[in-house]
Amino acid sequence: MFVCQTPPLLYPERVPLYEYRCNDCAAVYEVMRPMAQRELAAVCPRCESRASMPLISRVGMLVGGQTGASDRPGTSAGGGCCGGACGCGAG
Numbered sequence: 001m002f003v004c005q006t007p008p009l010l011y012p013e014r015v016p017l018y019e020y021r022c023n024d025c026a027a028v029y030e031v032m033r034p035m036a037q038r039e040l041a042a043v044c045p046r047c048e049s050r051a052s053m054p055l056i057s058r059v060g061m062l063v064g065g066q067t068g069a070s071d072r073p074g075t076s077a078g079g080g081c082c083g084g085a086c087g088c089g090a091g
Contacts, residue, residue: 015032015033015034015035016032016033016034016035016038017030017031017032018030018031018032018033018038018042018054018055018057019054019055019057020042020044020052020053020054020055021052021053021055022044022046022047022049022051022052023049023051023052023053024044024047024049024051025044025046025047025049027044027045027046027047028055029042029044029045029046038054039054042054
């Protein structure tokens with residue numbers, strides 16, 4: 001996996017890290033960019049193609065302090081998510 005690093009001065013606020021797949025060479029790489037730019041084409045670091053598509057990735061977050069295995073919701077606590085990105089274990 002390739003990682004494109006954005007200079008910290010370019011985006012003064014925290015921005016998400018998005019994962020993309022190149023349609024030409026099949027490379028999977030990450031780009032830090034604002035949410036409003038998620039759907040824009042990202043330049044592939046391997047072949048420099050702009051033919052890319054954003055991937056749906058799992059997200060892990062720590063909210064409010066330490067969590068242990070007993071704090072995580074089980075497979076029945078999904079609440080309607082189907083891709084597993086919410087951490088419910090359905091994916």
